[in-house]
Amino acid sequence: MKPSPFSYHRPRTVEEAVELLGALGEEGKVLAGGQSLVPLMSMRLAAPAHLVDVNHIPELDTVAVTAAGVRVGATARHARVEKDAAAYDAAPLLRQGLVNVAHPTIRNRGTTVGSLVHADPSAEMPAVLALLGGSVELRSTAGSREVAAADFFVGPMESALRPGELAVAATFHRPPPRSGSAFVELARRHGDYALCGVAALVTTDHDGAVTTARVALISVGPVPVVVDVGAAVHGTGTAFDTERLAGLLDAAIDPEADIHATAEYRRHLAHVLAARALTEAHEHAGPTRDERAS
Template sequence: MKPSGFAYHRPSTVAEAVDVLAEVSPAGKVLAGGQSLVPMLNMRLAAPAHLVDVNRLTELAYVRVDDDGGRRTVVVGALARHTDVEHDAAAHAALPLLREALRTVAHPTIRNRGTTVGSIAHADPSGEMGAVLALLGGTVELRSARGTRTVAAAEFTTGPMETSAAPDELVTSVAFPVPEGRTGTAWTELARRNGDYAVCGVGVLVRLGDDHRVVAARAVYVSMGPVPTVLDLTEPVAGQDPRADDDGWAAAGRLAAWRLDPDDDIHATAGYRRQLAAVLTERALRTAARRATEVAV
């Protein structure tokens, strides 16, 4: 199939882009990497009257690590491709979770064109990067002709492929806070084939105290509900020695499976997804805890 007709706009600056969006709203859609939008256009699942191509906005093609008084944040601009983030040495040194999660996003060909910010703005329930942003308590910056505002990740995604962005707003960047202290992270997922959407994906964060025992554990899940689901799993593993083979990790997995409420679909039953969540959570927590012991503070 081919897309229905639309007016094509190709602004050269952010200011021009938001002016165009203000003019055509709510009938406009933003095109960045296009790895999600173009197939939807071709299948006529989306039929905007106006397409605003932001690929000339090279001022937004950045990945940087900000340091605000010791509080570090990886900031990704709207035109940074997945591969730019994946291979950025400074971003990887500050936040290894980004590269680990990005390597499960589709295939290298898709990552060469798709954008990290566009993936988050697309708000697919199976999207890894929106889940990473939610796990870390990140933020989204939106700009319009009315001004700029920042939205917490927890408030940005409101449903499957739905966000709190207004039709005339352009998502210009996202910020991933770097966990403080002796903290380890991990991402793991299972898909039917390499590059497919995950049947279940989980990212975790484990923080250790001065005695090298667990003081906090948190997990986020994809393909397990309409939006990325963040769970606090501290209770079963609090005080645990990361090097010990205690039952706390498995207990945390069982707790996650009990709290999650996935749906049946053509790929897996809800029960199978819960079982995957339990197993993958345990694995990821063990890995993140081990990594936390290796963090220099």
């Protein structure tokens, strides 16, 4: 199939893009990587009257490491973020999640911020942002606002982005010192959307005992599901009680059945993958670079 007719716009600055989007309102749609939007348009599941192509705005194509974390601009491709060594040092979970996104060809074109705005509950990057406690910067003719990840994902394929707004960047916060992370998922075929996926973040003390443990799950709810699983840590602080972990997860997730998996199977995967991700994250936790150097 072919997309419905639309008008194409190519702004050269953020200000020009915001003015366009403000004038177009609900009839305007931003084109960045297009890896989600273009297929939807081709299947006539989306039919915007206007496309605003932001790929020719240089200031949006950035990956910057700050004291707060990693700031990713709206047109920075997944592959660029994945391969950025400084970004990996600041927040390893970024790369750990990105390597699970589709295939290299898709990551070469798709954008990390675009994936956040698309808000697919089976996508990896919303879970990474949610677990790291990040935020998305939105700009309009009325000004800028920063929306925390906890408030940004409001439903399946629905974010807090309003008509006339442009998502200019997302910030993925640095994890605390002595933290480790991991991302584990299971798909029918490599590159498919996950039947279930789990991002884990574990922080330890100087003796290696777990002090905090959290997970973010995909494909088991309408938005990324973040769960504090610290109560599942054994008394020694070096292992997790799988039965206690399963209970904490079951109280938080609400998987649905579809043609690929039953709800019960997804629930089982959540238990297994969370235990695996937490164990791997704990293995990655340890002394900071400064501690190792001293």
